[in-house]
Amino acid sequence: MGFPTLKEYLSNWTLDGRTRGQVADTILAIADASARLSDIIGRGALGGKLGRVVARAGEVDEQKEVDALANGMIIDALKSQPVAALASEEAAEPIALQNDAPLLVATDPLDGSSNIDANVSVGTIFSILPRHPSSTREAAFLRPGSHQLAAGFFVYGPQTVLALTVGHGTQIFTFDKETRTFHLTTRNVAIAPEADEYAINASNARHWDDPIRIYIHDCENGANGPRGHDFNMRWTGSPVADIYRILSRGGIYLYPGDRRKGFHQGRIRLIYEANPLSWIVEQAGGRATTGRERVLDVVPAALHQKTPLICGSRDEVDRVMRIYSGQEFKGERSPLFGRRGLFRALP
Numbered sequence: 001m002g003f004p005t006l007k008e009y010l011s012n013w014t015l016d017g018r019t020r021g022q023v024a025d026t027i028l029a030i031a032d033a034s035a036r037l038s039d040i041i042g043r044g045a046l047g048g049k050l051g052r053v054v055a056r057a058g059e060v061d062e063q064k065e066v067d068a069l070a071n072g073m074i075i076d077a078l079k080s081q082p083v084a085a086l087a088s089e090e091a092a093e094p095i096a097l098q099n100d101a102p103l104l105v106a107t108d109p110l111d112g113s114s115n116i117d118a119n120v121s122v123g124t125i126f127s128i129l130p131r132h133p134s135s136t137r138e139a140a141f142l143r144p145g146s147h148q149l150a151a152g153f154f155v156y157g158p159q160t161v162l163a164l165t166v167g168h169g170t171q172i173f174t175f176d177k178e179t180r181t182f183h184l185t186t187r188n189v190a191i192a193p194e195a196d197e198y199a200i201n202a203s204n205a206r207h208w209d210d211p212i213r214i215y216i217h218d219c220e221n222g223a224n225g226p227r228g229h230d231f232n233m234r235w236t237g238s239p240v241a242d243i244y245r246i247l248s249r250g251g252i253y254l255y256p257g258d259r260r261k262g263f264h265q266g267r268i269r270l271i272y273e274a275n276p277l278s279w280i281v282e283q284a285g286g287r288a289t290t291g292r293e294r295v296l297d298v299v300p301a302a303l304h305q306k307t308p309l310i311c312g313s314r315d316e317v318d319r320v321m322r323i324y325s326g327q328e329f330k331g332e333r334s335p336l337f338g339r340r341g342l343f344r345a346l347p
Contacts (some may be wrong), residue, residue: 003183006031006162013166022082022102023128023149023166030105030152030180031162035175037070037110037157038160041122058300066116070124078105084131087141087303094138095302103149104129104140106272109177111153112238114225117207121157123240127276131157138303145275145296153240153276162278163189163247170247171282182253189284192250195313197232199242200254207258209325211291216254239268243277243311247284252312254320256291266308270300274309288319 010024040047049065071090075097078086079288084101084340085094089108105128112122128150132140147245152164160227162182198219206218222230234251236242257266268274278288278295286309288295298307321327 003174003185006164006182006184008114009184012167015169019149020166024079026081026083026103026105026128027075027152027164027166029077029081029346030074030107031154032124033073034154034162035160035180035182037073037124038154038175040069041066041116042104044119044247058342062114064110064113064116067110067113073107074107074109074124074126082276085137085140087138087272089269089304092304094141096198101176102131102132106141106275108113108269108272111240111273112236115238120236120238121155121237121244123153123155125153125240125243125273127151127279129271141271141303142300144299145270145279148275148279148296149277151276153243153280155240155244157241161185161244163244165283167283170261170280172247178226178322189247191246191281191284191286191313193285193314195246195250195316196229197234197245197249197251198254198316199234199236199245199251200256201237202233203344204258204260204263206258207263208256209258211320212254212256212258214323214328215320219313239273239277239309243281246281246286246312250313252310252316252320254308257308265306268307268309270295270305270307271303272297274307277309278311281311285314285342286312287314287321289317 009030010027014020015023055189067090071088075086075095078097082101083097083103083105084099085096085104087094087106097197105126108125110122111125127148130149150166152162155161162173164171169188171184172189173182174185175182176222200216218225219231237268246253249327255266255268256265274295283290290308291310310317
């Protein structure tokens, strides 16, 4: 028995509804664009100066040539699909496509593009929503992530893969460059509830709030601290790569808000990054939270709204949430595990 194709998987899923068929067609169109984008990224410098900055958005975000290229490819792919409007990280306002169409798409066309010249994995994130009956403008996208019909992300790395959910578990598809086809290679991903890996940008440690400091400090203290075992830290700077690793072997991803100007709500965009990533993680048995509430329950107030994102293995995310709520034992601050505590040797 071979590996079913993405089209075959979606065909089986669409048997009982027209809307499902329209969602499937939209996913296939995005997959086709992403396959072509994978080819371009795979050529590296032979494909041009993909990492060249062509615009700047705000104080932090830069738009690179490859961002603009990816955005254009996604737009072109959706023009012939049942999509009323597209919300993109690369556009200030929604892009109108077919006003009478039943679907909306939100996307980060190239997540992690700051890593493109370093040959680190990058990807494309997308979310499919039902069209709001009265609008295709910004307000139409301002709904909780629990309204999503499908969500997925592609990783352009050693292999090109798609992590996808249509609400029936999370599936992994691997791209076959010879046949130009995505094949289902992992069914119903199950994230391990416990983990010994965490992903966070430790260079921001001095800006974190107390719950994040406590959680990370306990992990750093490993076998000598309240956790009682050692942890590894992994961080790529490409959320799609970090989340894919969690799907593969468990772990927790943390991009909290912090005290830096412009980062009080973190850096991850709610609608087209956090929502699809969170649903994929939840459908694989994990958790996704802002620290204080489930990500998929947050009602967006703006198209490009940012949110803290903490997601991954269930038990680890639950532990962070308990620290935020004040319910969790604060190991580093306890007399037993303090720097001069009973269970820690003095330097």
